[in-house]
Amino acid sequence: MTNHIVAGLNESQRRAVEAIDGPVLALAGPGSGKTRVLTHRIANLVGNHDVVPERILAVTFTNKAAREMRTRMRDLLGAGVADRIDIGTFHSLAARWLRRDGTKIGLPNSWLIYDDDDQQRLIRRITKELKLPEKPFTPRNVLAVISNAKNELIDVATYTASARSPEVRMYALCYARYEELLQIAGAVDFDDLLLRTIDLFRTDALAFYHSRYRYILVDEYQDTNRAQYEMVKALAKGAGNIFVVGDDDQSIYGWRGADVRNIRRFDADFPGAQVIILAENYRSSQMILDVAQALIDASPRRVFRKELTAQTSGGDAVTWREYSDQNDEAQRVCDAIEHIVVSGSGRFSDCAIMYRTNAQSRAFEEALARRRIPYVLVGGMRFYERREIKDMLAWLRLMADPHDDVSLMRALEFPSSGVGAASQDHVNSWVAANHCSWYTGLTQCMNDPQAIPMLKGAPRQRLVQFTTRLQRLLNQTNLVSLLDVFDAILIETLFSAALNEEYGETDGESRMENVTELRRVAGEYLLLPMNEQLPRFLEEIALVSDVDRLNTSDNHVVCITMHQAKGLEYDNVFLVGLEDDLLPHIRTHQDPSQVEEERRILYVGITRARKRLALSRANRRLNRGQYVNTISSRFLKDIPSKLLSNTAMGSRVGARTMATPNPTYQGWGTAAAFQANKAVTPPPPIVLEVGDVVRHQRFGEGVVLAAKVVDDDLEVVVKFADEAAGEKRLIASFARLERIVPNH
DNA sequence: CGAAGCTAACTTTTT
């Protein structure tokens, strides 16, 4: 039956949609309509083959991809049907299954997810406890060792048994203790979500999942790690209808355990697999694809070769420019963006600046802010990683699980409970010796003054006070919603006042606004049954990423790493910092396979562009306070120079000098005509004179000592009342100064 | 015990 579901698909897409039985591998080049294939395949199963929606499982790598798929499914099938399909990331699905069946493999009834920060705190505690030297045993290193072991499905016993060198034996000790502490806290880390699910699939519970999921679809299969691969294999053993989409040329997560071999050996793992290649590109111009193709064809070992073809030939030339330094690069990119907007060929939101490392974003942020171009920065400090947010979450988590040690120690520090390092050490050695949680230890200590002999007098009193406060919260019976719990904590801890105390009034208030924003998010969970509200809220927060929060409808330039940009697309893409040492990153130079991964990162970046692509580098770059000369990325050699133009995008604007401002574009005023979003609208230009009294978000009040116009903006020197802040040179619009007393 | 001030190290990418 041919109908609207397959209408409009090309030959390969259609085959991928209609091959519903058995194993199928779809090799989907960038922009080849991968999501379309996934959604239409599901629509085909439900609409044309009467598959019950509940029998379908779709796995993605990001929440964003999951949400997008859900939205498209609703358009195709209607919400009533679409919402019955299980769609999610590996991690969120695993969490869902473990909530349901975790007790079968020994998980407690309720458990928490430890994020990266929690893990590091735990590790720091362990390395201190074991008195390990700082040198190789940084939290980051130790965590990487443990995570790699977990990714390879190596448990503590196996790891310990295979430890030869003294150093590895130390890591083994950390691993063992780490696992014990997680267990005591009733917590699982990201890797555990997958590992424990594999454990679950080794029990007879697997039969349930086999009967439940008859059709399995996996997106971005090239990014699966060992654990995810095992999960897929276990599930696919049921009905055998396993459909995976991926592209080995876009495999860029090897560093966190993803194994390209999973996709390359798919037909060996699943005998009789159909392999379908999707190479027709519906996104980019042929000019852009030629560059991408040249780059990837230069890769020495490729297994599946694809020849990307565009819908139309030609397009704007891809540009390559070398700038003097990172600020120059940022300025010229801004020129080009302004040109695009002013000439009417695009909006700010059609432009994206992509770089290899987050550290590169600073120069662009400053240049964009200075010109009042609205932008968003993806990555860097995430909302849920802010101090005040983590502090609030620590208390919320304690409400769900008082044995969560990491949160308890955090709650102990904010609001300050007056419990110092010495007392903490006493408690810590006691709970370590008794293999119990802090909460258990503190409760004992409260009931029996002699329980922890080292603790007495005032320090013990303070701990008792803290425990009393915590128990008062835990025992409140009149809390009937998540918001009640939230507010009870705010009241009991005097959270807002504590923020002002800790950060000063101005900063404290703005941090409280973030907490209020968190409260607003919590408010979205009120429709769930009371006992599910808090756990679900916490789980979602642990698994949400920055890209997930990216709002594509707002009119702003996007600054993003090439990694995070995977799955996104823009009319105009600026790939910056194409320098050896940055791309390929210096830490990959000695390993050819890692350098090849860097090549694929660039490939991913290039193929994000629809219409225009600008490549650039800075001849010298400020590294940590020092300028370093750079050389072009070695990957440039693989792109024939005839494919590159050295006329920059928007070069007319680029030619302007600081002395003669572009008459057609006058900062934000003109840009506002292009319907910028309110949320990102920079403040109107502020005019300051010497002698004005101003307020800064962080530094507080100060007086303007000097002011001069630099590059269309005002640069001021402000002497702040706060001794610590002293005198600062600031860009007026970037610093968001507020004039409180004009100088008349 | 906590605040302030100093040093060192550091920056790859993140579910």
Add this chain to the structure above:
DNA sequence: GTTAGCTTCG
């Protein structure tokens, strides 16, 4: 140019 962790002082 930042941040985290350590030392020192009050």
